[in-house]
Amino acid sequence: MENTRNVLDFFQKIVKEEPDVSAAVAAIRTLMNILENFGDGETLRGLSEELRKATEEMKKAECSITSVQSGCELFQRFITLTSLEQSNFKDCKEIMKKRGEIFLRKLQEARPKIARLGAPFILDGHKILTHSKSRVVLQTLVEAAVISKKRFHVFITESHPDLSGVAMRDELLKHSIGSTLILDSAMGYVMESVDLVLVGAEGVVESGGIINKIGTYTMALCAKEMHKPFYVLAESFKFVRLYPLNQRDLPQELKFSSTIIESNHSNLLDQHPQVDYTPPGYLTLLFTDLGILTPSAVSDELIKLYL
Template structure:
């Protein structure tokens, strides 16, 4: 445990914004409630995996990497606080928690990747028949998921900053910063890293309807970092590119297939089309834990959320006629043909994505 805490200490320099973490003294999971930003910065905590599942489902915690890390800690909580006296009973408790957590957000692949990773730790230690050893190993694995996410984000920043020239003007969509990860960020992490290198940049942040993650969260992060930024409506990208006010777009992802199909916040496809029409590069930044090892984009499940998110603003103001029906898909899928490159912690993947992802992930084509 000491080596894990030492490694965490070394990463503190990258955590100017700390969206979630493990409280070693209290033995509980802590996160910032992103629904309340920018009006309030409120941290919540729990020892109950049901509460973690609720936080993911209700978007107190959001962003695929953050969901994955939180699910890992949720499963760890279920493991270490189980009252089971036998390993078989522990497995039953943890499997129940697995199912609860897995049911929260269907599109974010990091969720399932993290849950399977911890579940495999339990199975690999099953024969030891040592409850306390299993519990400690599962918690340690959750810590590793957390640590790796931060490291991966920083490495994405190093690779991705190479595509950002000095004086670049960048459009981004939704929130892909520290608040969407264990810390630092994916697409916004790339932008952040370029800024740290001393490059002069300007960010156009889409407001990102209906929950305004761009207006509320991305601008909040950019202001904290002092990165020059402008908030724009979601439909502004075509105009920005046509007037030569923007040079490229960088977004995150909730799920990517081996073929390079990218599921991300609704409106991403529109941004990619605008960039492609104006011959501007459209990049995606995501860790390899977001890559779903399938060649079939139809395997991507698109989450549909409540109509109420569309018909009112953050539950505060109705904006349409009572009884109006609304369609609220949380994500869309951008085809690989219009994606310039996918920035990962292992490098930038280019077309043909199927061959290059197989080479990157499995060492073969």
């Protein structure tokens, strides 16, 4: 790629033309493109800097910045695990490309694995509450309804301000899964009648808590108060090295788009954050491609990923 603008265009093209591909996977494919086209006469330091610049550029897009950050960090960690042992850059680059291809294959296998783990927790007659649109939650619901032939009903929040819950409901209708679209403010009203809550995550932090679409924390509070299981479905490439203690600890770049930050850098109090942080104490289980985890087990798995 000739410049950072090309990086952003390449990334956004994938996001726009392939709606089933997550932002993290699109970002990793963009980094792979840079790796494949990087000159053989360059250096590892130069490549590392190019990948870092590309990651920062992709954060300017209107997408899940948390998953872009975590996916890119894990990708760069994975491809450099053994590459530095080689005597010249060309050999290093070839090994990095092969490792990058392996990493991408693992990512493609993640969502079906999670769906198979989560589907048995959905039983006939269940009423399920979910928030916003999540590809992995959708695949899990389809796995339970279409493959396992279970009958259940899904309540979906509209998920303001982008109304992503509407898109989620449209997807469920395609698979003839019964669903009801509800106001975000109605989640407390509906909570007493549901059997469990299923949500995705834009990021899973070191404490075992999650960063996800604004309103997730409110839903988790309601579920905890009414003693409803709160299950999170998330791929391991969304495990991010952050340890927030509260909402204020979330970096601004994760809570607001780059456009909002640049135009309101002196005062963000009038802007609504795109995500919130849900502490681990409100989560029951996390379904990942690494297995079914308790929130307390996340830190161990995250350490393994970065070792």
